[in-house]
Amino acid sequence: MPIDPPAATPRHRTPPEHAALAEVTLEAALAALADPVRLTLIREVASAQEWERSCGSFDVPVRKAALSHHFAVLRAAGLIEQRDAGPRRFNRLRRAEFDARFPGLLDAVLRAQDVEV
Amino acid sequence: MPIDPPAATPRHRTPPEHAALAEVTLEAALAALADPVRLTLIREVASAQEWERSCGSFDVPVRKAALSHHFAVLRAAGLIEQRDAGPRRFNRLRRAEFDARFPGLLDAVLRAQDVEV
DNA sequence: TTGAGTGTATGGCAACCATCGAACACTTAT
DNA sequence: ATAAGTGTTCGATGGTTGCCATACACTCAA
Numbered sequence: 205m206p207i208d209p210p211a212a213t214p215r216h217r218t219p220p221e222h223a224a225l226a227e228v229t230l231e232a233a234l235a236a237l238a239d240p241v242r243l244t245l246i247r248e249v250a251s252a253q254e255w256e257r258s259c260g261s262f263d264v265p266v267r268k269a270a271l272s273h274h275f276a277v278l279r280a281a282g283l284i285e286q287r288d289a290g291p292r293r294f295n296r297l298r299r300a301e302f303d304a305r306f307p308g309l310l311d312a313v314l315r316a317q318d319v320e321v
Numbered sequence: 322m323p324i325d326p327p328a329a330t331p332r333h334r335t336p337p338e339h340a341a342l343a344e345v346t347l348e349a350a351l352a353a354l355a356d357p358v359r360l361t362l363i364r365e366v367a368s369a370q371e372w373e374r375s376c377g378s379f380d381v382p383v384r385k386a387a388l389s390h391h392f393a394v395l396r397a398a399g400l401i402e403q404r405d406a407g408p409r410r411f412n413r414l415r416r417a418e419f420d421a422r423f424p425g426l427l428d429a430v431l432r433a434q435d436v437e438v
Numbered sequence: 439t440t441g442a443g444t445g446t447a448t449g450g451c452a453a454c455c456a457t458c459g460a461a462c463a464c465t466t467a468t
Numbered sequence: 469a470t471a472a473g474t475g476t477t478c479g480a481t482g483g484t485t486g487c488c489a490t491a492c493a494c495t496c497a498a
Contacts, residue, residue: 234354234355238354258444267487268444269446271445272446273485291442292443292495312425312428316423334475356455384458385475386459386475389476390476393476408465408473408474
């Protein structure tokens, strides 16, 4: 593996990669949603403005390394898009695109009520 | 645990237990659907008559022990109901009940098209 | 330049899950 | 009684996953 030459101009963080929805399988989409932490993330980002929430602004009981992993899974499933702004990474739900790929799935998940205890 | 007394009349196999839909969590439902073998089972049982397909009649690339496990997961997720008839165990999709618990979810999953290769 | 803030990458670990072979239980037919 | 067919349970195994701590990379402000 070649070594990067020192950058003459200040390097920028490599922007996150996003999945093409056409290549997301149903199984991957369901697996991404079948996790309590990721479900919380999706619900919160769904109920916020686009690009409003940065990755660290979510109240989930995991450390930031695990959180970063969960966001990578959500990106790979085509569920969220991320954009860097300064030191933070902001999120939006890819609702229209995901709906086009899996019609009704995201709505059904977001509408589902949890059981009363 | 008490020992069963010898049965005077011929004993019957204990019928399968089915989940109460109210107690099925969204996470459990999604996890049950996020497996290729189980997805195949659900699709095939959905496109057949009720009580038409016995457990062994599905064309999935696993042995019967794993198959039995997958059916247990689908039962626990409230997705299928099973009934014994002779030596076989027949299946039906609990479509109406599952729809009432998670409106639109099963339809979205069954409507989802797989990616063309 | 230094430091604080934010997020990612890596390595390790524990828990979970899908699978199998084997043994078992039950039903039906011979 | 025997045998064939169907399905479950058990124990073991290998792979995956979720998590953490640590180290690193980048941005911005002081």
